[in-house]
Structure formats: structure tokens, C-alpha cells
Amino acid sequence: MSLSEITARMAKAAETAGRSMDDLSLIAVSKVQPNARVAAVLDEGHRIFGENKVQEAAGKWPAFRERYDGIALHLIGPLQTNKVKQAMQLADAIHTVDRAKLAKTIARHAQELGTCPDLFVQVNTGEEPQKAGVLPSEADAFIAEVRALDLPLKGLMCIPPVDEEPSLHFALLGKIAARNDLAGLSMGMSSDFESAIALGATHIRVGSAIFGERVYG
Template sequence: MTLASVQSRIDAALAAAGRSAGAARLIAVSKQQPLDRVEAALIAGHRLFGENRVQEAAGKWPDLRTRYSGVELHLLGPLQSNKVNQALGLFDAIQSLDRPSLAQKLASAVQKRGHCPMLFVQVNTGEEPQKSGVIPDNADAFIQQCRSMDLTISGLMVIPPLDEEPTLHFALLAKIAERNGIGELSMGMSADFETAARMGATYVRVGSAIFGDRAQS
């Protein structure tokens, strides 16, 4: 599969669901990918990318951004509290807001900077103990807690359990978003991005289907 074919499949899924073209944006997940593959996507005109680790992004993207204008970068992986300031300097969106202590750190840092990236609350819809994210029963209260700190929550993000039907998790995320007045939904990866696009995703996160297998760290 290629970047162009993934985009075509997203477009077809949106059309089949009666959604407008461009309603779901493609995040090319470039974590642990060789630089030449990432640059190939940039040369092809793609500008929206996702990384899982602050340190990896810091070693890759400042230089790329000097050579390719208009890049938008999202943090998809867990954010350690001691890397908040570095993350705010690197990312246009943080999709892994998942605990009160991180919200407090972000609120303090954002107040000092006077600028806040897009923030997504990660919801652990499968309630998997090994996975980050607030559980669904706590999501409403956590969103309100973030808002009470003057953090604007732009979206919700989910990574469904591998062995479960993703549509159930996508539908649950959409319900949480609707009742909290949240418009952005980050859901769907290489195996299920078309389903996510049909079910209301505004961002889909695709890595291996675009770039091939990741480099081993």
C-alpha cells in the first residue's frame, strides 16, 4: 500500500458513509521509520505526521521543518510529565492526555507559554490495565476537570483492544464526545482506518500501511 492508496481508501470510505471529502484527516505515523521514508511522504506533499516519543521527534522534526514548510505534528504516545515543556515546543497536538497530574503540568506550562496545542483525551474504552487512557466511566469527569484548569479539549483518542470488534469502541468514543461537546475523534489505524472513517473519525492514524514495517529499536 502507498500513501496515495491509503488516502484513496479513506476518501472512498467517507463517500460511502455520506461524509464530506476531507472529513477525516490522515496522520502518517512516522515513529521508528527510516528518514528516507518520511522524506518521501514529505516530498509527495503530505504534511500531517504522528510520533510516539518526544525524544524521537526532537531528533527528527526540527531539521525536517526547516526544509519542508507547513508540517503539523501530533504526539500519539504517552507523555511523561518531565517532558511537557519539550513536547509543547515540538507538537501541534497532544493526543495522549490521560491523567490529572499530566493535565496539571500542561495547564501550568501552557499558562506560562500563553499557547496551547490541540489536546485530545485518550480514552481506554477496553479498560485494559496495560494501556494508557481514562476509563469510559471516568471520562466525563476528567474532561470537566481539564476544562476547569482552562485546558481546551479539542478531541478524544482511542486505541481499541486488538482482539475486539473496533466498531463498538469507535461508537463508544463518539458517544462520549457528543455528550461533552467535543468535535474531534482520533480513531482507526492501519487495520481499521476505513471503518473509523465511516464511523465519524476526524483523524485516522496510519503507519505501517504507508511506510512498511518499522525499524527495530
């Protein structure tokens, strides 16, 4: 598959859902991808990228930003509190705010830096013990807590369980967002982004379908 094929499928899904492509952001997930592959996607004109780890993002994106204008970097992996300041200096959005300590650390650094990336609360819609995110039953209270810190909360994010129908989780995330008056929905990956778009996704996270299989080691 390619960037243009993904974009075409997104456009078709948006049209079917009666939505505009202007309301959708395609995050090209570039974690552990060789720089040459990332540069090729940049050369195609794409500018929105996602990384899982702060350390990898720090080693990759400052140099790309010197060569390309208009890059928006989204951090979509778990964030440790000791990496928050570095993450906030690198990223335009953080999708994995999932606990009070992290939110308070972001708020403290936002005061120091005078700026803050857009934030998404990660919701563990499948209530999986091994997965990060606030439980659905605790989401409303945590969203209120983040807002009380005067942080720029834009929406919610989820990663559905691999063995369950993703649309059920997308619908749940949408309901939580709606009752909390949040417009952003970071949901949908390579295998399920069409159903995510149908259920209101605003940010789609696609990696290997754009870049090719990841290279580890």
C-alpha cells in the same frame, strides 16, 4: 500499500458514510521510520505526521521543519510529565492526555509559553490494565476537569483491544464525545480506519501501511 492508496480508501469510506474528506486528517505515523522514508512522504506533499516519543520527535522534526513548510506534528504516545514542556514546543497536537497530573502540568506550561497544542483525551475503551487512558466511566468527569483548566480540548482518542471488534470501541468513543460536545475523534489505524470513518473519526493514524514495516534497532 502507499499514501495515495490510503487516501483513496479514505475518500471511498467518507463517500460511503456521507462525509467529506475535508473533515478527515490522515496522521502518517512516522515513529522509528528512517528519515529517508519520512522525507519521501513529505516530498509527496503530505504534512501531518505522528510520533510516539518526544525524544525521537525532537531528534527528527526540527530539521524537517527547516526544509518543509506547513508540517503538523501530533504526539500519539504516552507522555511523561517531565517531557511536557518539550512536547508542547514540538507538537501541534497531543492525543494522550489521560490523567489529572498531566493535564495540570500542561496547563502550567501553557501559562509560561503563552500557547498550547490541541489536546485529545485518551479513553481506555477496552478497560485494559496495561493500556493508558481514562476509563469510560470516568471520562465525563476528566473532560470537565481538563476544560476547567482552560485548555484547548478538541476531542477524544482510543486504541481498541487487538482481539475485539474495533467498531464497538469507536461507537463508544463517539457517544462520549457527543455528550460532551467534542468534535474530534482520533481513532482508526491501518487495519480498521474505514470503520472508524463510518463512525465519525476525524483523525486517522496510519503508519506501516504508508511507510513500510518499521525498522527497529
